[in-house]
Amino acid sequence: MSPLNALNWRYAVKQFANTTLTTEQLEPLLEATRLSPGAFGLQPYRILVISNPELRTDLLAYSMGQDKVVHASHLLVFAALTRIDEAFVAAHIKLMARQRGGGDGAYRDFQAHLNDYFNNMTDQEKSHWADQQVYLALGTCLTSAALLGIDSCPMTGFDAAGYDALLGLADQGLRSVAICPLGVRHAEDTVADLPKVRLPAQVMTRVLA
DSSP: HHHHHHHHHOOOOOOSSSSOOOOHHHHHHHHHHOOOOGGGGGGEEEEEEEEEEEEHHHHGGTTOOOOOOOOSSSEEEEEEOOOOOOHHHHHHHHHHHHHHHHGGGHHHHHHHHHHHHHTTOHHHHHHHHHHHHHHHHHHHHHHHHTTTEEEOBBOOOOOOOHHHHHHTGGGGGGGEEEEEEEEEETTTTTTTTOOOOOOOOOOOOOOOO
């Protein structure tokens, strides 16, 4: 599909069919999400891919009764890192050196800039910054899913503390921020064919000459 056709086709699925996505369907979507843009190229989050039906049934208790987390093919959990510090920056610099060459020293100024940037933030500000990067990745995921013909439903209305506890995220230095069931829309999903409600272009977009 073209981007506009794909975005008009997608919607927040309310009811998923009992259809499992194949590895060939899922892997390009996860790769597209991995390539999401982010501030400084940093990725202060991880994406958990949950297919286990028993685990997703357990997560239903923390999903505000939205059983799509159980009936979808897969459930993605976007989880932000809980520590944004100099060790986090150093790990990124090592990755840059390995993938771009030049050794760690070639990025010394950039590393110092990042450390100054984060050292001037409170913990709350760092968490907010990490959340913003998660939402960029979630947006990439949703658009890519539509282009690939995969249905999805972004969700922030869930009990994050419950997810964190059940998935043991604190021990992994993570906290859940958003979730996204993936799969195929059910033929009887009553909202699938409803007109998309968006502001008109002339209201939404303002061109400043």
